[in-house]
């Protein structure tokens with residue numbers, strides 16, 4: 001269980017999260033919201049990558065401010081751009097990297113790495129240079145590299161945004177089949193079908209929290225109200241947004 | 244593109260030899276070839292070594308295209324060295340130096356093609372271990388080396404992207420147009436990689 005209590009955060013003098021309190025325990029949780037609304041920052045607080053300026057985040061009772069490592073062991077994180085997440089030259093080495101701190105023997109490491117690669121359709125590529133994989137395979141590798149450490153919760157920040165439809169589907173199916181709890185940030189609203197709970201974030205606040213269909217309706221209405229219907233200059237003047 | 248001519252999987256004797264033995268062999272070979280005092284012996288041993296290394300490629304299942312591709316970029320340097328040495332009066336020395344370079348590059352290639360980067364890193368980790376009392380963390384040394392290896396294709400890709408961006412607007416890829424985007428891109432990538440390392444518990 002991840003508990004957020006009155007979490008606020010700012011970059012410089014720019015508030016990004018404003019007093020968010022949540023208990024995240026459901027099996028499948030979605031987070032949606034416009035670019036720059038604060039989704040990624042919120043997600044980063046869940047495993048201590050961002051420690052909020054005020055308020056607390058607890059993962060299984062442990063404060064991420066005091067013990068960020070414990071949070072990271074429990075909460076795996078997958079970013080949208082897999083190529084920056086792959087840290088080692090070859091596929092198998094990248095998966096093995098996360099196991100270094102676990103202190104397994106070479107044989108144990110190898111068998112665990114191979115099992116994960118096999119499960120994610122990458123075993124044939126185990127010794128290939130990771131940077132030569134296709135976009136979909138890279139994202140699968142990023143996922144495998146996180147899953148090999150067996151986190152309880154997986155947070156995925158727009159894992160399919162950079163992928164074509166086929167690869168996005170493959171990733172989606174993989175995510176659906178995971179036994180782990182999942183927190184998914186996405187703009188692909190159809191991925192939220194069957195989720196237990198979906199949060200809508202707007203300007204650093206949770207403005208809706210409920211079932212997927214109702215959340216999507218809320219989000220759509222919010223965006224419709226905001227879109228200037230005729231002006232061509234309809235891009236939100238959102239400050240240098242980061243994905 | 245395979246910038247570093249990374250590991251090619253296989254089952255040959257060379258593949259199975261430990262990384263340390265191969266590096267030691269490489270070092271020994273080059274040292275002997277350089278140190279051979281007798282000119283005539285050098286002129287026999289060096290081409291023999293180069294030829295042996297070349298033959299080792301097909302013998303270990305690496306084919307002949309890989310060594311040729313390794314040697315190709317060496318040619319202009321060889322030409323310059325040969326010319327220079329010949330002008331300074333010793334064509335035999337010129338021949339020997341060129342052959343030495345060819346042999347060394349071929350031998351080094353054999354080691355890289357048949358050794359996993361992870362095996363190499365483990366070796367460096369072990370070599371750095373005596374430095375641990377001085378505050379050096381051997382696993383860090385290995386990680387930094389791995390990241391360096393990993394970054395080469397990334398820099399190459401950033402460079403290519405920036406050149407393409409110029410081309411797309413009909414501009415030549417002048418350095419002053421490409422350098423800044425490449426550096427900015429690399430800094431952003433480095434930030435993201437740092438964050439990924441933290442997220443994966445390797446900080």
Ligand SMILES: Nc1ncnc2c1ncn2[C@@H]1O[C@H](COP(=O)(O)OP(=O)(O)O)[C@@H](O)[C@H]1O
Nearest residue numbers: 011016035036037038039040041240241242243
């Ligand atoms: N590291 C950072 N430094 C400064 N500003 C940031 C940083 N990360 C995000 N921001 C800003 O915070 C706001 C929210 O960003 P983010 O959480 O990434 O939103 P989302 O994921 O919903 O697009 C954006 O305006 C963004 O520009």
Ligand SMILES: [Mg+2]
Nearest residue numbers: 039040242243
């Ligand atoms: Mg984002």
